[in-house]
Amino acid sequence: MRAFINPSARKLALTGAVAAGALLLAACGGGSADDTSAMDHGGKPSVSTTASASASAGASASGSAGAFNDADVMFAQMMIPHHEQALQMAKLAGGRAEDAEIKKLVGEIEKAQDPEIRTMRTWLEAWGKPESAGHAGHGMAGMMSDQDMKELAAAKGKAFDRRFAELMIAHHEGAVEMARTEQKEGSDAAAKKVADDVVRTQAAEIAQLKRILTRL
Template identity: 70%
Template sequence: MRAFTHRTNRTNRTPRKLALAGVLAAAGLLLTACGTDDGMSGMDHGGTSATSSASTSASAPAAPGADSAPGDFNDADVMFAQMMIPHHEQALEMAKLADGRAEDPEVKKLVAAIEQAQDPEIQKMKAWLKGWGKPESAGHGSGHGMAGMMSDQDMKDLAAAKGKAFDRKFAELMIAHHDGAVAMAKDEQKSGGNATAKKLADDVVRTQSAEVAQLKKILDRL
């Protein structure tokens, strides 16, 4: 009788243990599933964030890098940028005077071309100098001593002209101005060391030489 009772108790405890083990196992699976979901969720978000950050960091330098001049540079490159910036700026001042003063359609078209080309070039050269750790100015003051630069009186005379007189004056002054820029660009072609700066010098020689030829034709018919 005692032996039978002992077996009965063991038999009764076994289903309870199995049931309890089943409950614990189910609870463990549930917790594991929840933990896995949370973990995967965290990984997904983390992965997306990392990808986004990588894309941003990779693309962010693209805007300022667009105007950079990578590679080695020398004093001629620096001087070219420092001198051409005020030279271009004066050309833009001359172009602005055409508004309300110029009469000839070809002069007006040329003015628009000068503004479209030279303002972006100024921004490029400023970016180069910043990247090279050099100042925008080399102490040239107003720049009137540079080749082709107009004097204050030249600018006053141009501002005082109107109609055909303005067109003629503008053409005369811009020819001299462009000739000075072309001479500076040729110096860069010869002595510069930075490929990007020399490429801009090539563009200046090509475009401004063509504009000089056009301005001379305009003068011939005015």
């Protein structure tokens, strides 16, 4: 005798089996997704993680040598001869300057700019860059001409003081212009710090020289 199976019961059994199969597949699929995620975060680094790690390692390995850029190099190459000319102008004050404030300012210029020249030379040596790269006389704001220097050397007393003040104002304004370019475009922290010092000290000296001119 064949056993009678209720159609409703058969339908319920089939539905249960399908549901169980679906749950089993979902469980397997979920485990696979979790495994892939786990490999991205643990077993095998993701592409973005690997790239970030490589960039960090490169930055660390390069050290300070990788901190400079072309703007830093040009700043040092141009500021060295610019400072050197300021020192030449300051040396002319010996035996020529008469004003006490001019004489004091000359000493301050020598005290500040000579060490900065030595510092910038050490940067270029560390960076493997030449001290001169053909910038002299090109794009160097505030540089005096040979004629300017001859006229300054020929002056004495109050005439020297006035001419020195006029020329040094223009010279300092050129240095401040170059330093501000370094502040905006440079990368090396030490170079940007010197640029900050140049802007601060020479802007103050420009104001002082202008005051001196009003009473000479």
